[in-house]
Amino acid sequence: GELYADVRRHRQLRGALARSYLQAEPALAGGHGPALTNYHALWESVSSLPSDLEKALPPADEWQEYLTAWARRCLREEALFRKGEARAAALLADQRRVRATLLRVMDEFGAFAPEAAAPPPPPPPPPPTDK
Structure with missing residues (x-):
């Protein structure tokens, strides 16, 4: 049970970071939603380079302390938090631009285009006659 819970938490956090890599407002499992702007700030702190983020992340048993320290830093350093907000806004603008282009x-x-009306079905065959 406890090992499963640890692995699940680790996986959910990695999933939340992966989803926030290219999405402004992804659905995040495991209660990570409120930390989304902090995750965008984390991505911004490594210039959105996955290899650099991987190097910055702690081992699984240190996640809680790391996230607590990162959240405090985002609260303390307004510019850092604002960079996370700006990153999310830029991703959202990109998503909207791509969608508009695709629709066009x-x-x-x-x-x-409205499809041409399908021809009416053929009439049913006449009932058999008894002779």
Whole structure:
């Protein structure tokens, strides 16, 4: 039980960091949602480089202390927190721009054109006659 809980917490945190890598507002499991801006600030602190983030992260048994210290730092250093907010805003703007471009291209190729009405089905065959 305890090993499973530790592994699950570790996996959820890694998942939350992975989801916040390219998404402004991902759904985060395990109660990580309130820390989302802090995670964006963490990504910003390593210039959004996964290899650098990996080097900065502690072993699984030190996660709690690390996250507590990081949250305190984000509270103490307003500029750091603002960088996290700016990163999230930039990702959201990018997501919207990509979506708008995709919708425009799909529209140009007729993906949203009303389909021609299907021909009516053939009439049912006449009932058999008894002779």
